[in-house]
Amino acid sequence: MKKSPVVFWIAIFFVGFILADLFLWFAISSKIVDTETARETYLSYYPEFLQNGRVLTVASILMLTFSGYIFLNTSKKNENKKTGLILGLLSTLLLMLKIYTITRR
Numbered sequence: 001m002k003k004s005p006v007v008f009w010i011a012i013f014f015v016g017f018i019l020a021d022l023f024l025w026f027a028i029s030s031k032i033v034d035t036e037t038a039r040e041t042y043l044s045y046y047p048e049f050l051q052n053g054r055v056l057t058v059a060s061i062l063m064l065t066f067s068g069y070i071f072l073n074t075s076k077k078n079e080n081k082k083t084g085l086i087l088g089l090l091s092t093l094l095l096m097l098k099i100y101t102i103t104r105r
Contacts, residue, residue, distance in 0.1 A: 008074060011067035015087060018060050018094055057098055064095040 032038040068091035074084030
């Protein structure tokens, strides 16, 4: 089954979104010492229906699982082999980080 290039770009968008989310958290938590205040400030950047840390983490896990699957399948083919492998590994590392954070709550 041949994967559409659109699916590959959607997977790249998902990884980019997760990285932006992590950078937002790092930027906020580096300025605010109190964890609860930092969490509230971080969640305030999202729409009201997404202002739940667990929902954001589960959505991130689903996006990273999809992205990792697409990237690792791409790395099995000759086209974009290295790119797919690197992005697949990045997705896997981010996925492990997100799973770790959801188990720490």
